Amino acid sequence: ILNVEQSPQSLHVQEGDSTNFTCSFPSSNFYALHWYRWETAKSPEALFVMTLNGDEKKKGRISATLNTKEGYSYLYIKGSQPEDSATYLCAFENPQFYFGTGTSLTVIP
Amino acid sequence: DGGITQSPKYLFRKEGQNVTLSCEQNLNHDAMYWYRQDPGQGLRLIYYSQIVNDFQKGDIAEGYSVSREKKESFPLTVTSAQKNPTAFYLCASTAQRGVRNTEAFFGQGTRLTVV
Numbered sequence: 414i415l416n417v418e419q420s421p422q423s424l425h426v427q428e429g430d431s432t433n434f435t436c437s438f439p440s441s442n443f444y445a446l447h448w449y450r451w452e453t454a455k456s457p458e459a460l461f462v463m464t465l466n467g468d469e470k471k472k473g474r475i476s477a478t479l480n481t482k483e484g485y486s487y488l489y490i491k492g493s494q495p496e497d498s499a500t501y502l503c504a505f506e507n508p509q510f511y512f513g514t515g516t517s518l519t520v521i522p
Numbered sequence: 523d524g525g526i527t528q529s530p531k532y533l534f535r536k537e538g539q540n541v542t543l544s545c546e547q548n549l550n551h552d553a554m555y556w557y558r559q560d561p562g563q564g565l566r567l568i569y570y571s572q573i574v575n576d577f578q579k580g581d582i583a584e585g586y587s588v589s590r591e592k593k594e595s596f597p598l599t600v601t602s603a604q605k606n607p608t609a610f611y612l613c614a615s616t617a618q619r620g621v622r623n624t625e626a627f628f629g630q631g632t633r634l635t636v637v
Contacts, residue, residue: 417564445622456526457612459625502565508620509580510555512564 415439417505419513426493427521433489434516436503440484447504448477448488451515457502460488493520524549528613528629535600535607535636543598543632545613551627553619554596558582559610559631568611571596572619600634608636 418437426432438446445464449457461470466481474491490497500515526547535541547554553572557565567580571590585604590596596615600607613629 444620447625449626449628454630456628456630457626459627462623462625464622504565504626506622509567509570510565510626512557512566514562514564 415505415507415511417503417511417513419501419503419516421516422514423517423519425519425521428493428495430493430520431489431491432493432518433487434501434518436486436488436505436513438484438486438503438505438511439507440482442507443481444506444508446479446481446486447506447510448486449502449504451500451502453499460501490518493518495520495522526613526615526627526629528611528632530632531630533632533634535634537636538602540599540601541607541634543600543611543613543634545596545598545629547594547596547613547615547627549615549617549627550593551615551617552593553616554590555614555616555626556580556586556588556596556598557612557614559612565612568598570619607634609634 420435448460451457461477463479468479476489479486498520500517502515504510504512529544555570556568569588571577587599612631614626616626
C-alpha cells in the first residue's frame with residue numbers, strides 16, 4: 414500500500430483569508446493526481462485531475478499545482494468563503510487510487 | 523441526473539450476519555470500486571471491477587464479496603468473516619480504470635454499524 418500524506422490535518426481560517434494544503438505522494442509510477450472536495454453528508458466531488466509535471470489548474474478561487482519529480486501537489490484557496498468549508502482529499506493514481514486522509518477546512522464567517 | 527446511488531445510508535447488523543450494500547450508477551461507466559473509511563485513515567480499496575462479470579481484490583478484500591452481473595450495479599456483501607465491519611463504505615466509478623485524466627464519481631456512502 415502506497416503512502417499518500419496530506420497536511421495539515423485540519424485548518425480553521427477566517428473568511429477572506431487565503432490558504433493552502435499539501436499532498437505528498439510517491440514520485441515513481443505516476444499516472445495522475447486527483448483533488449476532491451467532500452462536504453459533510455455529500456459525495457466527494459472532483460476538483461482537479463493533474464497528469465503532467467508542472468501542471469497548474471484553476472477553478473474559480475481554487476487552484477492546484479503539481480510536482481511529480483519531488484512528489485507533491487499544493488491546493489490553494491484564495492479569499493476563503495464559508496461555503497469552502499469541507500474536507501479536501503487528494504488521490505494518487507497508478508492506476509489504483511491511493512487516498513490521503515484529507516485536510517478538513519473550516520472557514521469562520 | 524447521472525450519478526451513483528448507494529443504499530441504505532445507515533445500516534445496522536448483528537454479529538454473525540451477512541449484509542449487502544447496494545451501489546448503482548447511471549453514468550455508463552465501465553469501472554466501479556468499493557472503498558472503506560475508518561477514523562484517521564484514507565479510503566482503502568476493497569474490490570474493484572473493470573467490466574461486467576469481472577472483479578479484482580483490492581488491498582483489504584478479506585471478509586467481503588462482490589458481484590458485477592450488470593454494468594450499472596456493483597453490490598458489496600460484508601460477510602460474517604469480516605472481523606471489524608463497522609465502518610463507512612463508499613462506492614465509486616470511473617469511465618475506465620487506468621485511463622489517465624479521468625475523474626472518479628462517488629456515492630454518498632453507507633455507514634455500517636455492527637451491534
